[in-house]
Amino acid sequence: MSLSQLGTPVGPMVRVHGGYANRMYRLDTDLGSFAIKELNLADRRWTYHVDDVFRFEQTAFAAGIPMPEPILYDDRTLVHRWVDGEKVPEAPVSAAYAFEVGEILARLHALDVEWPHDATEEPVARDWPELADRATTTGQPWAAELASHVETFEAIAQFVDTCERPGPVVLTHKDIQPWNLLARDGRPVLLDWELSGKLDLSGELGSTALSLAKGPGFDDVEPAIFRTVLDGYVAGGGTLPPPGPSWFVYLIGGWLGHTRWNLLRCLAGAEAQTGPDLQLSHEAVRNGVRGLPELFARLPHLETLLTRE
Known part of the structure; x- marks a missing residue:
């Protein structure tokens, strides 16, 4: 995606850490500040309907739902106007x-x-015993806790x-x-x-x-x-x-x-x-x-x- 229509940058694009699914950056330009979201397409858990989601966002924003203004998108990137808040x-x-x-x-x-x-x-997975074994074999730091709860995780899946x-x-x-x-x-x-x-x-x-x-x-x-x-x-x-x-x-x-x-x-x-x-x-x-x-x-x-x- 070309970000040129967002204006002339006044500084480098900065990574905003902490996202549990995708990666976020802030871009400041002479036209304002923008949130640039790089979508994780490598191992998504679900199909992302980018066109429909963006259209839904536009309708919600136009209706006055309090949210960042949707600006641009393609199949890999979302751009919204940056919103300051606590x-x-x-x-x-x-x-x-x-x-x-x-x-x-x-x-x-x-x-x-x-x-x-x-x-x-998403389909409910039932492979918790196998995952616990793999965690133990590979020495994961939470392996013992997972192994102790395998039956509970199977019950949750059910x-x-x-x-x-x-x-x-x-x-x-x-x-x-x-x-x-x-x-x-x-x-x-x-x-x-x-x-x-x-x-x-x-x-x-x-x-x-x-x-x-x-x-x-x-x-x-x-x-x-x-x-x-x-x-x-x-x-x-x-x-x-x-x-x-x-x-x-x-x-x-x-x-x-x-x-x-x-x-x-x-x-x-x-x-x-x-x-x-x-x-x-x-x-x-x-x-x-x-x-x-x-x-x-x-x-x-x-x-x-x-x-x-």
Whole structure:
């Protein structure tokens, strides 16, 4: 992609570290500042519908959804206008912030955008015993922990594969987590739309509400913040689906696939030229090996968040 139409650079393009999927750079020119995202095409977990995602972003931006303005794209690169804001920590957000995220989701789901692809989730892998053996053989630092949780990971895979999704299916962002949000003047800005597509509504709401209502673990989940996201969704014109485990299956399944993908990158033993740094992949595997069994064990308790006391 030629970046010449972005203006004359006033300095070198600078790598912005920390991405868990792609690689990001900032480019400052005489026409402004831009986020240049280099897509990882080497070992993606899903098909990236770049044309449709960019069109969805343009529609959302035109409708006033708070997000970076989409500027350019090709099959390898995305360009957005740079947005300054505060990073959102992995901690319960304020009630006002949670409510507005819920409202934004309702507005997003109401957009009339043609999407020619069905709702799909990545196939559920069942090779956890083999992966644990390979991790042990290659001396991975988290191998022992993984081996001790193999049966749990098999049970998680079974749950993800068989849990009924009640619908409706909506076109949405699919990845509203603290690391994909900014706070600008205390209000939310939605980043990183690459996962956009159709998804069961309960999975989108459960994943979003839980991520905004908790810290790094699951000991400090604030039910009031969880419910406030849902209140915002209703206030924005949305209708809540029935309660049940489907509210959390997308979050669990996504984390399971993310852990396995990074695990395979670690087993390769060499840092890939695209996607996250090898150190970040090890961190992602450690977080998944420790966090997924805890999340799965707490599923019955999490379902109580869906009803008011």
